[in-house]
Amino acid sequence: MGKSWNAYWLFTGLKFKKVLQFPANLVAQSVAMILNNLGFLAAWGLLFSRFGNINGYTIWEIILLQGYAATFYATFFWFIGGVAKSTFEYLDRDRFMDLQLYPLNPLLLLTTKSGEPTQWGDMLEGVVLMGIYLWHAPEAVSLIGISLILTIAGLYGVTLFISSILFFIPKGGEFFGDLIQNIFVGASMYPSQNFQGITRTVFYVLLLVPIVFYPIEVVRGLLSPKYLFISLFFVILINILGLTLWNAGIKRVESGSGGGLVD
């Protein structure tokens, strides 16, 4: 286990070094990403400039949500998002054995297979926007770290669970990463208290409510911090389920070939 962790930190460190080797590219892509994200903020800004406060929802909430989403997205893909990005690729090209040939845990290796220079822009923007929000509402500072950790860990569990399904149903897996990204990051940028009735139920089933909405609503002071325990329960549950399914799925990888799936 110790060996696997050392390898994880080694590969993660190399990933960072590789990005830092091309500073001009890093700056250009980060700035592009920040401008891209600010377009969303601008659209909301225009909406608020016409209607003012929308059900207690103001530009401050948008700043928090955008900052929160950008930070958890960047952290996730910096450190553990490789499962979402690369599982399908390894299985589709029958290359899963490449990972299994290392005397290390293949899952831990796979988690390192993500990280783009654009995510540095997300991280920078996220931290600045959250800093602005915390300056406006300093009482949120004690909970924002725990909430972020819960969201990131929950997202990892969901990703692991969905990626494990690819061992059994590989067709269409190339869209999973994008879909998870769109659902979790997209939904986190809206006023979650507005999703009621059937929409909230569907979002509960997708685990969006306990993994993303509860932590954000706790930070915003809309919910008691006790709700973080509900989030924690779901985070642990989905991670256990994901890991169990992963362990079952990995047995389907053939050892005779490059690492394809047993028909």
Added chain:
Amino acid sequence: MSSMTNELRKYWGYFMLEFKRTSFYWPGLLFRISLITLRLVLPFSVFEILRRTGKISDFDATFALWAVLIGQILHNCDIRLSKRIKQEVRSGDIIIRLMDPTNYVFAKVAGSLGFFLPSFIVYSLIFIPIVYLILPIKFNLIILLTFTLIAALISNLIGLLVGMSSFFIEENDGIELVVGKLMFIFGNQIIPIILMPIWVQNIARLTPFYMALAAPIDVASGKYSSLIAFGQGIIYIALLLWFAFWMLNKIKRKLVLNG
């Protein structure tokens, strides 16, 4: 006359090539359907709040949803010409394409429409009847389809120009990003422009980005004059085509054949 017919036959060939290529791989279709649904459900919660708090009328809330729906359908039918051309330039096979006796600009436009049409039919048949049953709105279908065609031409010509910019600057990601964001803000992608301040609406309606994604539903439901929109559409198509040909001539002068 016969050379004209032959020419048209070639463009028809490009159209059919993309048309046939658009085979609906079910996981991809499912992904697009999920994406469009998600992008309808998320902003709808905001329109609902605005309606419930009396800030917009029932009609405007319904219209806002339709605006996002049509905007999303049109956006998802786009072939992403800019990305394709960038790939062609990077892989080097662009020279072969430019040496083709058919006109590069017309061939690209014909191909992109071949991709657009089946996609539009499929997404429309899935979403429009469902949304109409839940939240009906009065609109003129013929006007919607006419302006959809104009929108498709404009959006693909914009994509073509952005793609062709990669001949002049190696990394055109910045141009792609700026154009993408303008399409996002002025093209009813999440927040329809009818919910934006009047001065933004006035600016938006002057841009080709509005014509590319937002105009069809606005015109079909009477929110914007069909005559003005038609005139604007024709002017934009002519201007974009002129600019595309101007760029094409510059590009041809830049090409160097080695061996």
